[in-house]
Amino acid sequence: MRLLAALRIGPRLYLSLVLLGLVPQREAIRGYYHGGLTLHEEHDDRLPHVAFKIDSRYLEHTLTRDNVIRDESYDKAMAIVARLAKTTLVEAVFRELEDGASRPQTQTAALEELRARLAEWLAGGLSLEAGLLERPIVPTISGEPISLARCRAESRRGFWLARERSVVTDALAAQRALVLRGAPDGMLAHLVEVHTRQRPRPVTSVCTAVAALLPAERACWEPLRRALNRLLAARGAKIASIELGHLAYPESPVANWIAITQGKLGELTPVVEIGRVDGGGWLSSGRVVVLNADHPTLARLLELGEHEPELAAYLVLRLFYLHSEQDPDELDRMALEAAEARWHRSTT
Numbered sequence: 001m002r003l004l005a006a007l008r009i010g011p012r013l014y015l016s017l018v019l020l021g022l023v024p025q026r027e028a029i030r031g032y033y034h035g036g037l038t039l040h041e042e043h044d045d046r047l048p049h050v051a052f053k054i055d056s057r058y059l060e061h062t063l064t065r066d067n068v069i070r071d072e073s074y075d076k077a078m079a080i081v082a083r084l085a086k087t088t089l090v091e092a093v094f095r096e097l098e099d100g101a102s103r104p105q106t107q108t109a110a111l112e113e114l115r116a117r118l119a120e121w122l123a124g125g126l127s128l129e130a131g132l133l134e135r136p137i138v139p140t141i142s143g144e145p146i147s148l149a150r151c152r153a154e155s156r157r158g159f160w161l162a163r164e165r166s167v168v169t170d171a172l173a174a175q176r177a178l179v180l181r182g183a184p185d186g187m188l189a190h191l192v193e194v195h196t197r198q199r200p201r202p203v204t205s206v207c208t209a210v211a212a213l214l215p216a217e218r219a220c221w222e223p224l225r226r227a228l229n230r231l232l233a234a235r236g237a238k239i240a241s242i243e244l245g246h247l248a249y250p251e252s253p254v255a256n257w258i259a260i261t262q263g264k265l266g267e268l269t270p271v272v273e274i275g276r277v278d279g280g281g282w283l284s285s286g287r288v289v290v291l292n293a294d295h296p297t298l299a300r301l302l303e304l305g306e307h308e309p310e311l312a313a314y315l316v317l318r319l320f321y322l323h324s325e326q327d328p329d330e331l332d333r334m335a336l337e338a339a340e341a342r343w344h345r346s347t348t
Contacts, residue, residue: 101145115187209245224305248294
């Protein structure tokens with residue numbers, strides 16, 4: 001049992017000591033004691049996930065010594081336990097979550113369990129004491145925790161969820177968007193959704209590209225870029241441009257793509273709008289095609305492009321069509337155009 005609250009209560013309240021805690025099991029353990037003597041232990045779900053132990057001189061065991069007497073004293077004790085579970089225990093949960101939110105790098109299974117229980121209580125209509133919803137229990141990418149009340153206030157314009165900081169979260173922050181720190185399938189997202197009726201959008205639903213700006217990258221890229229532009233022009237492509245960019249950043253949903261399309265290089269682009277680069281109409285998209293500088297195959301083709309740019313350009317375009325039902329004759333024509341371009345270069 002994870003101890004979250006311990007309270008000594010005087011004899012007028014019929015209890016001398018009660019310990020409350022949360023456990024993953026819905027049917028939590030209940031223990032009844034009299035002066036340290038065990039009267040009875042059982043599992044019950046009348047207070048789901050709330051385990052407790054009661055030591056009271058007002059509790060007695062039955063004549064058969066196999067249970068606790070369910071009399072008026074027992075009923076009063078249970079009423080007190082129920083009240084403490086809704087007040088003292090809930091306060092302890094918020095205190096633990098607030099402490100955890102201030103240390104976002106050390107998220108634990110225990111914190112996830114607490115978030116799950118709080119979400120369950122809120123979904124069940126638990127009435128919270130004033131001020132609890134203002135407690136900063138929600139970690140953010142910026143490092144400053146916020147409250148559930150702030151989440152609800154922000155829910156109209158939406159908010160995001162990310163495991164760690166990245167170029168995407170920085171871009172969202174520049175747009176003054178709220179980015180929470182957590183996993184898309186974690187209990188934080190569930191808790192926020194229960195309270196605000198809106199689920200945070202995962203940052204993996206958008207992507208971006210970081211322009212390759214290092215001098216060595218640009219020098220290596222230039223021969224392949226010229227060859228690609230000539231080959232694309234020969235094919236009547238109507239794209240805005242073809243660029244080299246980095247797609248491998250924390251939580252990138254496109255790190256393994258050979259290329260993506262964007263309206264503008266480096267902008268935030270919904271993943272559903274990045275366009276297909278395998279023959280799905282990208283050559284007439286009017287968008288920017290961004291080659292993935294972090295892709296191992298493209299890295300090899302960049303090396304090849306320094307000496308055989310036309311062949312490298314042809315192989316890049318073949319990758320675009322890799323999973324499409326492209327006409328073999330079309331691929332042959334593309335290979336012929338690349339060979340002709342190489343011949344012209346070698347004879348001039």
